[in-house]
Amino acid sequence: MKPTLFRCIAGALLPGLTVSVCLHAQEFKVFDRSVQVHGFATQGFAYTNNNNFLTMNTTNGSPAFTDGALNFSMAINDKLRVGAQAYARKVGQLDDFRPELDWAYGDYRFARWFGVRAGQVKTAIGLYNDTQDAEFLYTWAMLPQGTYPLDLRSSMIAHIGGDVYGQIRMKKAGRLDYTAYAGLRTFDDRGGYYIFSSDLGMPITSLSGRAEGWDLRWTTPIKGLILGSSWTNMTQTRDGVYNMPGVFPPNTLYKCAAAPQRTAVGYGDYQKGKWDFSGEYRATDYWLNIYTPVFGSTFTWNGGNENWFLTSTYLAAKWLSVGVYHSNYHVDSPANPANIASNHVYDEVGAVRFDINRFWIVKAEGHFMDGYGDVYSTQGFYERSNPGGFKRRTDMLVLRTSVNF
Amino acid sequence: MKHLRFILITAALILCVSWQAQAAGVKVIANPSVKTDSISTGDLRSVFLEDSDSLAGSHVEPVLAKGGPAHEAFLKDYLGKSDPALQAFYRSLVFTGKGSMPKALASDADVVAYVARTKGAIGYVSSTASTDGVKTLEVK
Numbered sequence: 283m284k285p286t287l288f289r290c291i292a293g294a295l296l297p298g299l300t301v302s303v304c305l306h307a308q309e310f311k312v313f314d315r316s317v318q319v320h321g322f323a324t325q326g327f328a329y330t331n332n333n334n335f336l337t338m339n340t341t342n343g344s345p346a347f348t349d350g351a352l353n354f355s356m357a358i359n360d361k362l363r364v365g366a367q368a369y370a371r372k373v374g375q376l377d378d379f380r381p382e383l384d385w386a387y388g389d390y391r392f393a394r395w396f397g398v399r400a401g402q403v404k405t406a407i408g409l410y411n412d413t414q415d416a417e418f419l420y421t422w423a424m425l426p427q428g429t430y431p432l433d434l435r436s437s438m439i440a441h442i443g444g445d446v447y448g449q450i451r452m453k454k455a456g457r458l459d460y461t462a463y464a465g466l467r468t469f470d471d472r473g474g475y476y477i478f479s480s481d482l483g484m485p486i487t488s489l490s491g492r493a494e495g496w497d498l499r500w501t502t503p504i505k506g507l508i509l510g511s512s513w514t515n516m517t518q519t520r521d522g523v524y525n526m527p528g529v530f531p532p533n534t535l536y537k538c539a540a541a542p543q544r545t546a547v548g549y550g551d552y553q554k555g556k557w558d559f560s561g562e563y564r565a566t567d568y569w570l571n572i573y574t575p576v577f578g579s580t581f582t583w584n585g586g587n588e589n590w591f592l593t594s595t596y597l598a599a600k601w602l603s604v605g606v607y608h609s610n611y612h613v614d615s616p617a618n619p620a621n622i623a624s625n626h627v628y629d630e631v632g633a634v635r636f637d638i639n640r641f642w643i644v645k646a647e648g649h650f651m652d653g654y655g656d657v658y659s660t661q662g663f664y665e666r667s668n669p670g671g672f673k674r675r676t677d678m679l680v681l682r683t684s685v686n687f
Numbered sequence: 688m689k690h691l692r693f694i695l696i697t698a699a700l701i702l703c704v705s706w707q708a709q710a711a712g713v714k715v716i717a718n719p720s721v722k723t724d725s726i727s728t729g730d731l732r733s734v735f736l737e738d739s740d741s742l743a744g745s746h747v748e749p750v751l752a753k754g755g756p757a758h759e760a761f762l763k764d765y766l767g768k769s770d771p772a773l774q775a776f777y778r779s780l781v782f783t784g785k786g787s788m789p790k791a792l793a794s795d796a797d798v799v800a801y802v803a804r805t806k807g808a809i810g811y812v813s814s815t816a817s818t819d820g821v822k823t824l825e826v827k
Contacts, residue, residue, distance in 0.1 A: 320781050360746045365784040385784050394739055404783050416782045419775045449738055
């Protein structure tokens with residue numbers, strides 16, 4: 283572990299120092315309109331004492347934890363903005379640095395209280411869904427994985443469609459920011475859904491669906507306090523071919539449809555001086571009908587779950603912040619109720635963030651996890667990375683550095 | 688007794704003046720094209736947090752200082768955010784496509800020069816800075 287860790291740290295810090303010194307001048311003119319270019323790159327290292335996590339070889343220490351993005355945006359006129367962002371990552375066996383379109387849309391604001399966005403838009407759910415990739419915004423090297431799982435990122439992060447949004451001032455009652463959206467879901471065939479289904483013997487040949495919902499955020503009259511709620515309904519149509527020798531004949535097809543998949547969210551954030559406290563709760567009602575045409579039979583699986591987290595951070599100095607959080611993920615109907623480790627993932631986390639300068643950040647974080655989730659519901663623990671089975675407890679060290687401009 | 692009264696009044700005046708000087712550590716300036724001489728604290732916050740890009744019918748663009756006492760006073764008095772929190776806020780807009788990074792300049796003189804030549808620009812400088820070429824907005 284030590285030589286790998288040393289090489290990873292050196293490999294990340296030296297480019298970080300070089301890049302942060304060079305970061306400047308990300309604005310230019312096109313037809314007298316200012317175009318801004320921004321981007322980020324992160325490099326992480328993860329080590330676990332038990333269980334390999336997120337398909338990384340973490341029990342030996344893994345630096346296969348890299349992502350980055352590049353975007354441009356431009357105000358066409360006083361009301362219309364356009365922009366796009368490309369994103370690429372490699373996390374263990376998830377994705378392989380292939381760039382993908384992260385968001386690209388036009389945004390027309392008719393008035394403060396009403397605007398529209400159309401294109402591929404990040405989905406507003408909870409506190410951090412649309413900003414979860416921008417780890418430099420947070421004290422944490424990893425957001426609570428029970429709520430913002432890195433491996434399942436693509437399933438809820440964006441939709442191809444449109445939003446209506448706006449802000450309503452309520453005088454002494456504060457302010458309401460609303461977003462309502464509808465569109466097609468974006469899935470990543472190199473992401474957690476596909477890999478997990480393949481490990482289960484149900485590789486996916488096609489996956490599509492819609493998402494519609496809303497988010498309402500109340501900036502309350504109490505200074506520093508925001509409360510919010512989101513709701514989303516997602517459809518899912520999945521086709522595949524069983525890969526279970528001895529159970530199904532070769533080339534046996536299956537079809538899945540969510541019936542339904544809905545998530546209700548409540549959240550809050552309170553900032554007071556150098557302290558910040560946040561929390562989020564999600565309840566997902568998720569039923570999946572699995573139809574095997576050759577047998578004419580349908581099996582209904584209950585994937586319902588609840589998850590929540592509470593965080594606390596303290597800005598000790600302009601360049602130093604520390605924080606802790608508890609993340610709680612619980613499956614409603616575990617496949618094996620007798621195995622108490624397989625119906626939940628609890629995570630206790632402590633983190634420290636160093637802002638080397640305006641562009642360059644280094645973080646160190648410890649995770650103390652109990653449980654590994656349900657056999658039919660991935661929560662970062664994959665059979666292909668843990669062929670000998672799972673242990674109940676996983677302690678993990680995460681180091682992560684990023685540059686952004 | 689007469690002297691004591693004089694001392695007390697003088698002390699009170701000194702305290703009053705110094706309090707005013709501290710509270711007025713920053714002043715808000717705008718390009719002459721901005722069609723108003725005053726701005727509410729709510730509108731000021733809306734402009735700098737990119738909730739609104741118009742004021743009194745004029746398109747406006749916020750301009751920040753990179754640091755310094757006027758910057759800290761402006762953030763504390765009008766935006767209620769620390770500098771790290773404000774930078775994180777702007778970055779959350781930039782990396783979701785919902786806004787842009789405002790211009791940030793190193794000194795009061797740079798801010799005044801930029802605001803003077805940029806239609807719709809609104810910025811802030813220390814209360815003692817020269818404001819040739821720009822107008823000062825009264826914050827209500």
